[in-house]
Amino acid sequence: MEHITSRSNRWIKCALRLKQRKWRDKEGLFLLEGFRGTADVLEQQVKDCICFVEDGRFSDDVLEKITVEGERLHWLFLSVDEEMMNLISGTEHGQGILLLCRKQQHDLSELLHPLKGYYVVLDSVQDPGNMGTILRTCAAAGVKGLILTEGCTDIYAEKVVRSSMGSILRLPVYEHADIPFLNEWKEASGLPFYGTALKNARPYKEIGALDQAVFIFGNEGNGIREDILSLTDENLYIPLPGHVESLNVSIASAVILFHFING
Incomplete structure (x- = not known):
């Protein structure tokens, strides 16, 4: 799992942009935060998500389960410290996990x-x-x-x-x-x-x-x-x-x- 320390990282910058609707529309991505939401996305077999995980927030067993299931769905996992997670999180007391998911397209x-x-x-x-x-x-x-x-x-x-x-x-x-x-x-x-x-x-x-x-x-x-x-x-x-x-x-x-x- 790659560890991100810089605000200039492409995925950190992407997560920050997605807080605005114009960028969600342009990128075709949105933010989904929290352990329960992440578990639901895994259950639905959603592919190609970007998953930020805060250092030290999950036990080794829980983290291994998430990463094994996610990697099977071609997820990219990125670890960040508490300060970086607080930067991209939309909640004051987040759960230490945040996804970038692709928007569904229905005409x-x-x-x-x-x-x-x-x-x-x-x-x-x-x-x-x-x-x-x-x-x-x-x-x-x-x-x-x-x-x-x-x-x-x-x-x-x-x-x-x-x-x-x-x-x-x-x-x-x-x-x-x-x-x-x-x-x-x-x-x-x-x-x-x-x-x-x-x-x-x-x-x-x-x-x-x-x-x-x-x-x-x-x-x-x-x-x-x-x-x-x-x-x-x-x-x-x-x-x-x-x-x-x-x-x-x-x-x-x-x-x-x-x-x-x-x-």
Whole structure:
């Protein structure tokens, strides 16, 4: 394992650049930090990662297991001291391991044919914590794909990746969906669209069983845009007995998805 001591090292410089979206887009890479996320990436057999390991943070047995599995997947391992790890880490008290992973590439055109199963559209969801939690929920529920409109936060931002707990690579993510595409996709896929809204909607438990669907969740403050709601077959909401107007979008998505997919 090569030991890195200089900030001018190409991989250190790359890791620092990837803290900005423009470089993540240009390089096609993103940062994934933490032992649990690393274990999840290994489990998914993701190849060609760059793995920074802080000196002295792991026992010989744990480190050997990570390196043996990683080298089989053509990972490059680099050891760094605590100061260098703190430089590239996105957390104040990191776990001593950080990956550079390649972004998955999925084109919206992949969806333009008859489909079955459950899909989720996020319209202008901007909070990274919400985005990461929804991503993790979709992966756990068995959603087949996550579709993002232009107004959404970057799916590969560090806080999103941390909140997803390694699920960032577990399901296809399709970015930059606009209204014309959603309209075309609805016709091509044959899937019914269900929006989440407070007006002109029914309680979600009144909808009945769905063996396939597209569920749409909207912006934290403004909900789903009207031109997207115009595409839905029906809208639903979660009744709230308490004196609260609405749920956080990540909580609402978990309630809806697990009711219909695993209910």
